[in-house]
């Protein structure tokens with residue numbers, strides 16, 4: 204079949220992110236004998252025109268739409284992307300079959316399929332399910348019998364089966380160089396899954412609770428291709444947690460060191476499971492910045508959010524970063540269940556104490572179906588049974604709701620390293636656009652070191 208792959212993601216903040224999910228589907232689809240073409244809407248000035256032209260020109264038998272983001276998960280200032288997806292489907296609809304999937308789609312597959320009007324949906328990993336669905340369409344089989352396939356008008360579907368073996372993304376149909384130029388990096392994955400249980404988090408729902416590791420030689424070969432064929436010199440590891448399991452992370456770093464790969468990189472890490480030995484190996488392997496998903500500096504809030512670590516782990520891991528001189532950021536989520544003025548101030552105090560290069564903060568926590576936070580939000584009357592979560596709804600602790608933004612603004616502006624995208628503290632879309640004019644490698648928050656003073660609505 205002739206298949207047109209469309210990446211629907213047009214978000215450019217904090218930077219344009221390469222459509223690695225679609226790239227993972229290229230190999231399995233090509234192996235199944237399909238003829239492929241791709242359309243990446245990230246850089247298209249008129250997406251509907253681009254889709255219409257691509258469909259007219261290529262005449263695909265099916266269009267495969269990747270929906271990575273539903274919205275920007277930012278409160279206040281929330282932006283939903285679903286209207287854009289509805290338009291893409293509408294442009295294709297009379298002319299070809301539409302199949303939608305991706306992480307954003309997989310969070311609420313039945314509702315999204317109904318909302319955007321595509322012909323088929325695929326929940327979670329597409330490497331095996333999508334070729335199976337296409338084969339079923341070709342042979343006139345019953346798609347409802349395929350695990351992971353969602354059909355319009357049906358409330359349920361057979362749950363997807365996790366892939367036994369993770370493959371290597373094939374980036375040949377996409378503009379890797381442009382993402383490196385405008386986003387400062389390429390992306391890569393070493394494993395899938397997260398065994399932890401943070402109450403708001405969808406990652407275990409999307410990738411499963413079991414860790415599935417890629418063979419290290421294959422990851423090294425992929426990096427070599429990125430370097431040799433695409434001129435990549437900076438990588439971001441999209442793993443839920445880079446440093447878990449820690450022995451795999453270390454083994455991988457040692458392999459990178461042996462391979463002498465000329466790249467720098469950064470990744471999300473957990474404040475537990477980071478030792479001097481592992482951090483040393485990471486730096487030797489080219490890591491020049493780490494991001495901690497710390498969420499809070501208050502012991503009470505860490506417990507309430509279901510974090511597996513303590514404030515002391517945040518202290519110790521930050522100390523290691525200072526000792527080895529690596530840039531580090533802590534990501535903070537304010538407003539979770541039990542958040543009060545005191546717990547917010549405790550978080551500011553802990554961040555003052557540990558002195559990261561940057562603190563990146565969200566106010567309010569997006570509520571997703573299937574998470575423990577959804578149950579807490581129902582209990583606390585923040586949402587009602589049957590409420591749709593398609594348009595973003597946020598949990599904000601009733602005890603702080605009215606003053607959260609004022610308090611965070613006041614405190615963040617007193618400090619130089621705090622970035623609060625929702626309140627435009629030390630960041631704005633215009634500022635990110637301007638920074639992208641310069642050839643900056645890696646995460647932009649590393650530039651916080653050069654900031655003169657804190658600003659509201661910079662640029």
Ligand code: B12
Pocket residue numbers: 212214215216217218219220221223224225227228267268269270271272273274275276277302303304305306307309310325327328329330333388389390392405406409410439440441442443
């Ligand atoms: C790493 C990551 C980031 C990094 C990206 C770094 C980089 N250079 O790539 C950073 C921190 C920058 C980031 C930013 C954002 N992110 Co993010 N991110 C992730 C994360 C952890 C992994 C994404 C990834 O690369 N996965 C690896 C690839 C291989 O998997 P995949 O894309 O899901 O593709 C597979 C399947 O989905 C499927 N598939 C994909 N497309 C299709 C299409 C079809 C038809 C089919 C059948 C199957 C299919 O098959 C693929 C292979 O198995 C996910 C959470 C998660 N665990 O999935 C969130 C996630 C994707 N992010 C999310 C969001 C919202 C954002 C931001 C908007 C947040 C913000 N305000 O900054 C920005 C947007 C950035 C942008 N420009 O788009 C949400 C999206 C859902 C939603 N709520 O809208 C997620 C799901 C997290 C969440 N909250 O649940 N992100």
Ligand code: SF4
Pocket residue numbers: 397398399400401404405406407443444473496
């Ligand atoms: S926040 Fe991190 S550690 Fe917690 S469940 Fe999500 S991915 Fe796992």
